[in-house]
Amino acid sequence: MIGADREAVLVDPWGRRMGEVFSGEDRLRLERLAVVMWGLDDPMPIDDARRAMADAVAVVTSGWRYGPLPPETRLRAIIDVGGGFAPTIDYDECDRRGIRVLTAAPGFARQVAEMALGMALASAREIVAGDRDMRAGNEAWQHAGNETTFMLFGKPVGMIGYGAIARALRPLLQPFGCRIRAFDPLLADGYLRSLEVEPVGLEELLETSRVIFILAAPMTDNAALLSRAHLERIAPGSVLVLISRAHVVDFDALTELAIANRLKVAVDVFPTEPLAGDHPIRRAPGAVLSAHRAGSVREGMWDLGELVVDDLEAIVRGLTPRRLQAATPEIVARILGRAAP
Amino acid sequence: MIGADREAVLVDPWGRRMGEVFSGEDRLRLERLAVVMWGLDDPMPIDDARRAMADAVAVVTSGWRYGPLPPETRLRAIIDVGGGFAPTIDYDECDRRGIRVLTAAPGFARQVAEMALGMALASAREIVAGDRDMRAGNEAWQHAGNETTFMLFGKPVGMIGYGAIARALRPLLQPFGCRIRAFDPLLADGYLRSLEVEPVGLEELLETSRVIFILAAPMTDNAALLSRAHLERIAPGSVLVLISRAHVVDFDALTELAIANRLKVAVDVFPTEPLAGDHPIRRAPGAVLSAHRAGSVREGMWDLGELVVDDLEAIVRGLTPRRLQAATPEIVARILGRAAP
């Protein structure tokens, strides 16, 4: 142990700044909790970091750029604040040595869920297109301006992916009385039911939902999960919110459906970002477009820090960390970009 | 009584169409409940209508264009589906003769509340402006596109007017954990507290809320209630949603604040509609503008009919109607446009 009575934590967020991840309050909690090693915006020199791992009980970082685990460490957890599980970590070695690998990715859920609801309402009620018409001076008033709108109240909602974002979105939808169904091949049906959502097959979800949220993290087995044929099953005029991630959808097909005004699409994430200036989706009349802005509201980012400090408290006190997402073997097997073992 | 065992109801919505007010299902319920007199989209000839009042227990109409109450009627209720209380009704006479005057205006609440939330999220998260930037090709990505956005979660919310719209909006805001306060000079503080909202003075509301909803019906005593001085008390960058009614606000002042980008205003109602093509608010960069579209979604209008049929059921069965809003003496005294008694 570094001090007489306090554990040490290595905090090297690089990619992200300290003040971006931690609110002032959480920064203070962190420092009361443990000796903070580094704790600066600049990347820590790798050799220093590896040496520090001999003393630290946890590393907080983005990705993993430190090479193999040092042979002697006190590490009990590696915590990612970049947004997922790093493909460069040796998960088997961590497992053997009792080091938990955790991600703060669920910390994005609240702000992304809020944006997802906002974009869904903007689509269904045509708030964006209606504003555009007001500015062009060709708006239609009252009933005439509502010929293709619909209310969210009572509509069947489908969620593709039922992770942290979906779970944060669910209570926001609750007062609208929607029937909510989910497709998530990573979660057993019984578990979904215990979360008060109905498990459903992908095709049935697409055919019978009026508002569809794509909320699935990219994994080895869900690239372009939503093919053109899938997208064409969605009932015309329905809302499709693509907010996490473009990886799971045939984006060309989605673009064509948006341009044809067959669906009310709302898109926050794109196959390449920044999106090409001449990408045709930029001209889709009914689309709601957003430059990957759902998960980067300043105050929202601090949710990540809250999760991190909450679980560092658990780790330092010898308790089970329960707020961050843990890399279970079943998730590890699906992490994109890992070298073959 | 018209038939051997069924009451009669005169339904003459004019201004509105039958299919606009009543869903197919409610139309059927209505016809099972009572003998429907007229029930057509065209306005009923006034003399016929007055004669029919000798038999009908209730009139459903928009406004009141039938002159003084006929001397002999079986009427127990006059129900307005236009959107408020008609200034042309003789309320004292109704009171003397035990005829309730009711309005279906609360039937607009659900769809307007949904739009209010949608416009608030579109403002706070800059969904409309963000889409405009994507189309212009000058969008800022991720954090750079979130410099002036904020999340609704946890923000202090103020509601000006706490009638049916506010009560429909409150549950939609509940999952965001906002502290909700209301200013409504028509409701006693204790009653507001019983609705789980904190009563607050207008100035304190304006100074301390980050999201403000204007939800007050126009009355004799609230024209331009929100003066320029009031509007200037609002903290810069806050969201102001004007959705019912422009009557209560100094619209020129609001326009100037919107153009100066001092507030994030979202406006669905205007002092004159259609709005002049060259009205400067059309060019306010941060504003979200809507052509009085919050209360005229097709399926949403049927909420009015549901209220009407529910209370006709009560009236026909000799029970107290409890879904429509009743004209209490205190409300009657504030109806706009009534001739001096």
Next chain:
Amino acid sequence: MIGADREAVLVDPWGRRMGEVFSGEDRLRLERLAVVMWGLDDPMPIDDARRAMADAVAVVTSGWRYGPLPPETRLRAIIDVGGGFAPTIDYDECDRRGIRVLTAAPGFARQVAEMALGMALASAREIVAGDRDMRAGNEAWQHAGNETTFMLFGKPVGMIGYGAIARALRPLLQPFGCRIRAFDPLLADGYLRSLEVEPVGLEELLETSRVIFILAAPMTDNAALLSRAHLERIAPGSVLVLISRAHVVDFDALTELAIANRLKVAVDVFPTEPLAGDHPIRRAPGAVLSAHRAGSVREGMWDLGELVVDDLEAIVRGLTPRRLQAATPEIVARILGRAAP
């Protein structure tokens, strides 16, 4: 007006004491709100009271012992804190003169609803009988002690009477996921549905509910509404909570069913109180018996005063009182004990 700027209110609760109705806080609010005339526990001399009505805008009392309305009054409301609508008031005269008649009876709802849930759980889980066995030393442990118990979770619940108590009980049942249906001949089906409860016929309710709450106020038309034949329709082993009022049930039949252990009855109200010492229900093994204690918890009584002061605030400010229950014509027609008009 009594003072230069304050209305006066006559408060003569007799039957009840001031400190029983009003918490210290509400007493203070009351005195800030208006000049309080009388405000003592002893009954006010009737002549004094009638004279005071020339100045008071409201009378707060139990029953109505003042005879006909004085010819000249400023009264706008008569408020009962005894528990119902007095049969001795001239309701037609009040109506003619624009005087509202209001009751604080809904103020009992919260404490009675809590007791109703407590008695239902005590019955279903056999908490009372289980304790009796422990004291007699003949208890059955674990599974053996649960042969005839059941859980409230997910059971069909029926409410007979859907007034203030039922509405206070409903949220307490919500987390148990019960389907809740109600029979209330005073409320239209559409209104019940708007309160998120299913209207149902009495016989279907009795046959298909596993937990039944009798929550109906006594009226001219519901004496012994629940006959022996009705009670026999209830499925054996079901819970029947009789908490308001014995008037509506054939109590002899209920007693026999309780003694035969055919139903798990829980009874707080009796046809005559105190109940005869040798009444056979006192020996019914599975019954839960309570000496009319659901509505007289000290702190709970203050809910009445809160309603009263909230609405006095409305009346004094010229607003519509909305917390107390108003005597509508349809209710007046059903008040027990009124002289024929």
Next chain:
Amino acid sequence: MIGADREAVLVDPWGRRMGEVFSGEDRLRLERLAVVMWGLDDPMPIDDARRAMADAVAVVTSGWRYGPLPPETRLRAIIDVGGGFAPTIDYDECDRRGIRVLTAAPGFARQVAEMALGMALASAREIVAGDRDMRAGNEAWQHAGNETTFMLFGKPVGMIGYGAIARALRPLLQPFGCRIRAFDPLLADGYLRSLEVEPVGLEELLETSRVIFILAAPMTDNAALLSRAHLERIAPGSVLVLISRAHVVDFDALTELAIANRLKVAVDVFPTEPLAGDHPIRRAPGAVLSAHRAGSVREGMWDLGELVVDDLEAIVRGLTPRRLQAATPEIVARILGRAAP
């Protein structure tokens, strides 16, 4: 694999019967999901069971009576349906071999939470004592019978132990508007806050709560956690519900406080069961006593089976089991009765 395409599961509940753990529906789901080996009420011969583990992907049993793990198994999970984590399992070996150890204990939570609420209401409102008085013929009516009762509404509630029972109890208390605080040395403060409960020190909890629930599982470090001195800190007349487990409390002290009527205690679990016939708590006048009946309602037991089948579905499909409670290293270190490693 046993069949061409189906995994096998060894189900040997002994101590419990199949029909006690699994509802008919879940039994069916189980058999559709996997080849069920054994699946009988009688204990499986140990040698047969060990052999079967070569093929089974999971074992469902009570405790662990099979000795060391067989050297060759396909096991991915050991699932306990007895009520906790068996001290006889070699957790380190399971960890090394990637076998999860899981318990269905959270399946008791719903029925125990319901009983906890029922016992708390029975105590606060004196439903049990009130019934006893009715039977003895010495009951006090209305206000006289409520001199020492109180309402649960709005009272400060303290929970000692915030595991599955507490989390099932929390929503049941929600409509009562209680401030809920918890003491749980196994859970970090931040995690408790994320569950919407306030972490609090044990002494503050005892001194400031009006209703206290003891909901802690017995562990190596919480025997008699609640000493006499602790119990004496509780405000007189408060409710103390002891429902899981007697292990954590000085039961003699609790008994004395109950007999002195200083606390309203409600007790479902005892240091030895069956409780001695002459144990003095049997005569404590204000106590509510129950013969360990909170967790053995027939239909309630099926919650265990539901959790088991839900997670077997996950295991068979190669997904992470998320409904049962997993033995984390921090919990393993606290399991009662484990041999020193």
